[in-house]
Amino acid sequence: MQSVKLAVSALALAAASATAAAARDNVQVAGSSTVLPYASIVAEAFGENFDFPTPVIESGGSSSGLKRFCEGVGENTIDIANASRAIRDSEVEACAANGVTDIMEVRIGYDGIVFASQKTGPDFTAFEPADWFNALAPKVMVDGELVDNPHTMWSDFNADLPEVEIAAFIPGTKHGTREVFEEKVLAAGCEETGAMEAMIAGGMSEDDAEGACLQVRTDGRSVDIDGDYTETLARIDSNTNGVGVFGLAFYENNTDKLKVATMSGVAPSTDTISTGEYPVSRPLFFYVKKAHIGVIPGLKEYAEFFVSDEIAGPSGPLSNYGLVADPELGDTQQKVADEVTMGESM
Amino acid sequence: MTDATHSGAAAPATGLLATDARTRRRNAAEKRFRAYGLAAIGTGLFFLVVLLGSILYNGVGAFQQTFINVPVYLDPERLDKTGTGDIAEIQKVSTFGYTPLVQEGLWAVVQEQGITTELADANDMKALLSPAGPAEIRDFVLANPDRIGETVEFRLLASSRVDGYLKGRVSREGIADDRNIAVEHLDLTDALRDAGVVHKGFNSAFIFGADASESRAEQAGLGVSMIGSFFMMLTVLLLALPIGVAASIYLEEFAPQNRITDIIEVNISNLAAVPSIVFGILGLAAFIQFAHLPQSAPLVGGLVLTLMTLPTIIISTRASLKAVPPSIRDAALGVGASKMQSVFHHVLPLAMPGILTGTIIGLAQALGETAPLLLIGMVGYIATNYPEGIAAGFMSPNSAMPAQIYEWAKRADPAYYERAWGGIIILLVFLLAMNVIAIVLRRKFERRW
Numbered sequence: 019m020q021s022v023k024l025a026v027s028a029l030a031l032a033a034a035s036a037t038a039a040a041a042r043d044n045v046q047v048a049g050s051s052t053v054l055p056y057a058s059i060v061a062e063a064f065g066e067n068f069d070f071p072t073p074v075i076e077s078g079g080s081s082s083g084l085k086r087f088c089e090g091v092g093e094n095t096i097d098i099a100n101a102s103r104a105i106r107d108s109e110v111e112a113c114a115a116n117g118v119t120d121i122m123e124v125r126i127g128y129d130g131i132v133f134a135s136q137k138t139g140p141d142f143t144a145f146e147p148a149d150w151f152n153a154l155a156p157k158v159m160v161d162g163e164l165v166d167n168p169h170t171m172w173s174d175f176n177a178d179l180p181e182v183e184i185a186a187f188i189p190g191t192k193h194g195t196r197e198v199f200e201e202k203v204l205a206a207g208c209e210e211t212g213a214m215e216a217m218i219a220g221g222m223s224e225d226d227a228e229g230a231c232l233q234v235r236t237d238g239r240s241v242d243i244d245g246d247y248t249e250t251l252a253r254i255d256s257n258t259n260g261v262g263v264f265g266l267a268f269y270e271n272n273t274d275k276l277k278v279a280t281m282s283g284v285a286p287s288t289d290t291i292s293t294g295e296y297p298v299s300r301p302l303f304f305y306v307k308k309a310h311i312g313v314i315p316g317l318k319e320y321a322e323f324f325v326s327d328e329i330a331g332p333s334g335p336l337s338n339y340g341l342v343a344d345p346e347l348g349d350t351q352q353k354v355a356d357e358v359t360m361g362e363s364m
Numbered sequence: 365m366t367d368a369t370h371s372g373a374a375a376p377a378t379g380l381l382a383t384d385a386r387t388r389r390r391n392a393a394e395k396r397f398r399a400y401g402l403a404a405i406g407t408g409l410f411f412l413v414v415l416l417g418s419i420l421y422n423g424v425g426a427f428q429q430t431f432i433n434v435p436v437y438l439d440p441e442r443l444d445k446t447g448t449g450d451i452a453e454i455q456k457v458s459t460f461g462y463t464p465l466v467q468e469g470l471w472a473v474v475q476e477q478g479i480t481t482e483l484a485d486a487n488d489m490k491a492l493l494s495p496a497g498p499a500e501i502r503d504f505v506l507a508n509p510d511r512i513g514e515t516v517e518f519r520l521l522a523s524s525r526v527d528g529y530l531k532g533r534v535s536r537e538g539i540a541d542d543r544n545i546a547v548e549h550l551d552l553t554d555a556l557r558d559a560g561v562v563h564k565g566f567n568s569a570f571i572f573g574a575d576a577s578e579s580r581a582e583q584a585g586l587g588v589s590m591i592g593s594f595f596m597m598l599t600v601l602l603l604a605l606p607i608g609v610a611a612s613i614y615l616e617e618f619a620p621q622n623r624i625t626d627i628i629e630v631n632i633s634n635l636a637a638v639p640s641i642v643f644g645i646l647g648l649a650a651f652i653q654f655a656h657l658p659q660s661a662p663l664v665g666g667l668v669l670t671l672m673t674l675p676t677i678i679i680s681t682r683a684s685l686k687a688v689p690p691s692i693r694d695a696a697l698g699v700g701a702s703k704m705q706s707v708f709h710h711v712l713p714l715a716m717p718g719i720l721t722g723t724i725i726g727l728a729q730a731l732g733e734t735a736p737l738l739l740i741g742m743v744g745y746i747a748t749n750y751p752e753g754i755a756a757g758f759m760s761p762n763s764a765m766p767a768q769i770y771e772w773a774k775r776a777d778p779a780y781y782e783r784a785w786g787g788i789i790i791l792l793v794f795l796l797a798m799n800v801i802a803i804v805l806r807r808k809f810e811r812r813w
Contacts, residue, residue, distance in 0.1 A: 044749075044761065046659060048741070055578035055776065058745035062577040065748060066499040067458045074660055074761040076744035077774075094656050246774045248781075271776040274538030328460045335495065338544075339579050 042093045045073035045320050049083020049100030050194055051246055052129060052265055053302050056336050057100055060324045063335065068323070070316030075100075080194035087305060088113035097310045097317050101303045102129065102194030110360070120308035120359040124321060125350055126330055128342035130266035130291040131198055131298040134276040139258040140180035142172070142279045147297070149176050151207025153184045154234045157217075164216040167235050187253050187262040188234070190244035198300040199263055200232040203281075206297075208232075251275065266291070267340025291342040299342065308359055318357070325350045419788055425531045426786025429567035429582065430522035432493065432556070436469040436501055437515045443505060444512050454509055462498035462505075463490075466520065479555040482548045491545045492553065494521035496576070496583040522562060524581040524779035526553050530564055533778065570786060575747040575768060581779035584772065586787050588747035592662045592762030593731060595751075599666020599758065600673050600730050605723050607670075608677030609712075615678075616685040617707050636675035643672045644736030652740060659741040660761035668740060669730040676729065680722025684715040717809035724802040728795050734766040743767045765791050 047057055054077045065072030076083075080101040087099035088109060105123065113121060135142045152158050152175040158167045172179035189195040208214045208231035217227040234240045243250045243262075250262040251272060261279075266286055269276055278286060282297055290296040304324070311318045323329060325347060330336050332343040344350060383391070442461060446453045464486070470493060471486035483489075497520040505512060521527075525545040528534035530553070539545055556562040573585020619625045647668035651657045657664050688711045696706035737743060747763035763771070765787065772784040 042658060046761070048744070051774075054745065058577035059579050061745060062580070062748070063459060066502070072748040074744070074746045074748075076660070076741050076746065078744075089653075094652065094658055096659070247776065248774050268776040270543050272778065273541035273543075274535070274778075278541075328458070335579060 043315055044071040045098065045314055045317050046076075046096045047073055047098040047100060047304070048076040048078055048086055048096045049098075049304070050080040050102040050302070051077040052080075052102040052193075052195060053100035053126070053304065055267060055339060056126065056302070056341055057304070057324075059335050059339060060320070060329055063329065064316075064320055064323050068316065068319060070319065073316070073320055079192045081192055084109050084305070085112075087307065088116055088118050090116040091118055091307065091309045093314070095307075097307055097314050098321070099305045101305065102300065103197050104301070104303060105305060105360075118307060118309070122306040122308055122321070122354065122357060123360050124304050124306060124325060124354055125301050125344055125346075126304065126324060126341070127302055127336065127344045127347075128291055128299050129302050129340075130286045130288075130296060130342060131195060131202075131300070132264050132266055132269045132286045133261060133279040133281065134254070134264055134269055135261045135279070136254055136258055137275055137277050139260075139277070140182050142179060142261050142277070144178055144283065145279050145281050146176070146210070147203045147207035147282070148210040149179065149207070150186075150203045151211055151213065151231075152176075154186060154188070154204065154240045155208065155213065155231070156233050156235045157213065157230070159211045159213045159216060162212075164213060164220060170239070182259040184239045185257055185260045186240045187243050187250045187260055188240060189250075189263055190242040192244060194300075195263065195265070198298065202298045202300075204234075205231050265340070266342075270340050288337065288340070288342045292345070301344075302341070306354075308357055311357060318354075321354050322351070325354055327351075419785060419792070422782065423785030423787075423789045425533065426570050426783045426789075427567050428531065428564050429570070430527040430530050430562060430564050431519045432470065432522050432562050433517055434466060434469040434473065434493075434497070434520050434561075435515050435517045436465050438501075438505060438512045439465060440513045444509075449509055449512070451506065451509055454505060454512070457502070459498040459502050462501050463495075466493055466497045466501065466518075473561055474552065474556070477555070477559045477561070479552065479559070481552045481555070483552060488549075491549045492523055492526050492556075494523050494580055494582045496521050496580050521582045522553075524777055525549075526562070527582050528779055528782075529553060530557070530562070531782075533782065570783070571790065574749065575745060575763070575771075577745065578775055578777065578780075581775070581777045581783060584780065584783055586765060586768060586790055588750055589763040589765050589768035590790075591751060591757065592665070592742070592747060593764040595662040595757045595762070596666040596669060596764055597727055597731060599663055600669050600727060601723070603667070603670045604673045604677050604726065608674050608723075609681055609719060611674075612678050612681035612685060613707060613712070616682050617711065618703070632675050632678050636679060639735075640672050640733050641735040641739070643668050644739035646671065647736060648739045658759060658761070660746055660763075661759050662762050662764070663758040664740050665737055665742055665764060666758075668736045669733060672733065672736065673726040673730045676726035677719075677723055680725070681715070681719045684718025684722070685711060687718065688714045714811060717805055717811075721802045721806045724798050724805070728798040728802075731764075731798070732766055732791065732795060734764075734770050737764055737767045738770075743771050745771075765794070 047061075054075055057075045061073040061075055064070070080103055083096075083099040084101060084105060086096050089095050105121070110121070113119070133142070133145055149172070152169055153172065156167055157164050158169065160168060169175055170183060171181050172184055173181040188199060205228065214227050214231055217230055218224060222230065241253070243253065247264050247268040250264060254260045254262045255275065264276070266288070269278055269286075284290050284296045286296045291299045304321075306317070306321050327347065328334055330341070330343060330347055334343070337343050440447065442465065443457055444454050467486040467489040470489040474481060497518070500520065501518060504516070504518070523545070525534055525539070525542070526549070529550055536547055536550060539547070539550070553562055569583070569585045571585065572587035573583065574588040575585070576583035615625060615629065647664060651664045651667055652659060692710050692714065693706050696710045697703070701709065741761075742763050744763075746761050747768055749760070751757040751760050751762065769784050769787040769791065772780045772787060
């Protein structure tokens with residue numbers, strides 16, 4: 019009898035609290051694990067300096083964050099999606115289909131992508147995009163012809179690289195980082211080596227060739243890491259010859275274990291990235307649901323605080339952690355203050 | 365007849381005490397089997413020792429924390445610009461306004477102690493101090509605005525690099541390429557430690573504190589996620605125990621034995637073997653997307669874990685109900701008790717120790733579960749606010765201990781890695797305590813028939 023009573027009252031309690039869920043007073047954010055560290059730093063400072071509760075930041079990747087962002091408008095959907103890439107047209111459409119029409123795009127700064135290997139391992143100190151294409155593509159140019167990738171050693175195609183087996187750990191496809199890697203490294207290398215031209219000459223349309231340029235070999239020399247940079251680090255730690263792709267901030271926290279390589283002769287740092295010398299970088303964004311401003315307390319304040327000079331400026335905590343400050347931060351601040359949505363001009 | 369037995373027994377050529385070849389083989393086989401058994405236990409113990417050893421070795425550091433005693437001059441010029449002491453005005457000064465005060469305070473200490481350093485000015489003190497300090501001082505000032513103008517000594521957190529240096533995690537060679545700290549800072553740390561300004565102490569904030577951002581590993585604690593776990597376990601207990609017990613009593617005592625109950629029984633056993641991530645997906649679809657319960661809420665986590673724990677509780681409850689001899693039921697029925705009276709007055713009390721043991725084991729399992737929580741938004745930078753009251757405890761976003769540990773293990777600063785191991789120690793203490801309670805209950809109340 020007792021237990022029946024208990025069960026009934028427990029169910030009633032659950033039901034009662036479910037209806038009480040109507041009022042949410044904290045900002046909810048989800049998305050890119052690259053933006054998460056920065057967002058957490060901002061959220062912490064926000065909670066300390068404002069009377070609003072500390073926002074909740076979940077990770078999960080840019081795509082999954084934007085997917086949840088586009089699920090609809092309402093208190094049990096997230097207010098902000100963090101993304102390490104710009105929102106895609108297909109995602110904007112998906113958003114619109116669910117009633118999420120007014121989206122504010124906020125660029126917070128730039129993030130560098132670095133290539134690093136074990137501190138005590140062989141010297142991978144100078145890469146070109148072409149090297150990565152040669153190492154990873156399923157089909158590469160050898161002696162002017164497009165053939166199945168025959169390379170097993172880095173030294174096979176660049177005598178400056180060490181004579182060790184190719185073992186690359188690259189971000190998996192759910193990561194926004196992968197897109198930058200494909201665009202800035204693989205596609206660049208594809209053009210540089212002439213593979214793209216050869217593909218088009220071989221009868222491929224330009225679009226197909228561009229797609230083919232971004233393929234990676236599947237014989238195990240290139241490993242997709244779907245987890246976080248800590249997983250890549252663990253793989254590198256246990257593989258002397260491994261080379262991995264990391265975010266600049268992650269590398270800067272683990273300089274005792276990792277040796278960073280230059281790309282096209284430029285070493286990655288916040289300076290070389292902000293000047294554009296270091297080629298592999300990308301903007302970081304977050305997207306705000308305008309319909310939630312005024313409904314969720316603190317949402318606009320959080321967005322404004324995020325892009326304020328003392329946070330996202332060149333000497334702010336984000337920059338200290340490894341974010342490359344956006345030179346056009348002033349414009350962004352204005353856009354956030356005016357709640358300018360995507361598609362609207364200022 | 366006699367011939368047959370003779371040839372079959374093949375009379376031993378030797379006496380009773382000397383062993384023949386076959387006996388020796390059997391004895392050897394037995395010895396080998398014992399050796400295998402011992403080897404198996406030895407291997408198990410070896411791995412247990414390695415596991416516990418490495419957890420303790422990696423995690424014990426998290427319970428120690430480096431602090432710096434800094435006298436901070438609460439400069440009225442900067443903290444109360446209007447000079448009116450108006451709290452609203454003082455509130456306008458953000459934590460960024462407090463940062464220079466802390467750095468100047470530590471720089472003054474360095475000069476007072478007469479420490480020679482190559483570092484040029486107060487700004488260089490940044491690498492030694494945690495960015496958590498200014499927030500602590502701001503809270504102090506807002507609570508005691510009348511103390512502006514005084515110099516107050518604070519016990520502030522050292523930065524994670526300095527903390528790591530004193531714990532041996534950060535080496536002088538290791539920081540050669542580190543942008544955040546230089547060898548001069550480590551020299552200064554050594555000098556300040558000799559002067560007693562920098563010291564290590566017990567890190568109670570690690571056990572009771574909230575999660576911190578990526579740049580403040582030194583501030584992070586497990587406390588808030590512990591509360592999250594507590595509310596989840598409460599939900600599981602309040603739902604799974606009554607539902608599980610009611611289901612088992614019905615199935616065991618009242619239900620007719622037929623096809624349908626057979627199918628139900630088989631499915632309960634199957635459910636117990638379903639991977640926990642499946643319950644996470646179910647929870648996401650049913651509780652968040654369909655029932656519109658909030659994301660990241662311990663209530664939803666608890667509901668998901670309830671689903672996961674139910675089969676365990678049902679199976680153990682049914683086993684302990686079965687263990688009550690039928691004679692007890694017959695006796696009760698024989699003196700005129702109804703079926704329900706016999707169950708609730710006699711069978712259930714006798715089965716209670718077993719049910720409780722099963723429940724506690726189920727709860728311990730749920731406490732250590734991470735996978736389903738990934739899907740309902742309990743992993744990330746979440747466990748930051750202590751819930752205000754019981755309802756908020758169930759509803760406001762929170763993490764859970766294993767999810768927090770997973771999150772820490774992912775973060776970039778190696779100091780978080782240490783915290784993750786430390787968190788595992790705390791989690792293990794909880795699990796151990798629950799198992800001990802289960803064993804004690806069983807020992808104390810168990811009856812043998």
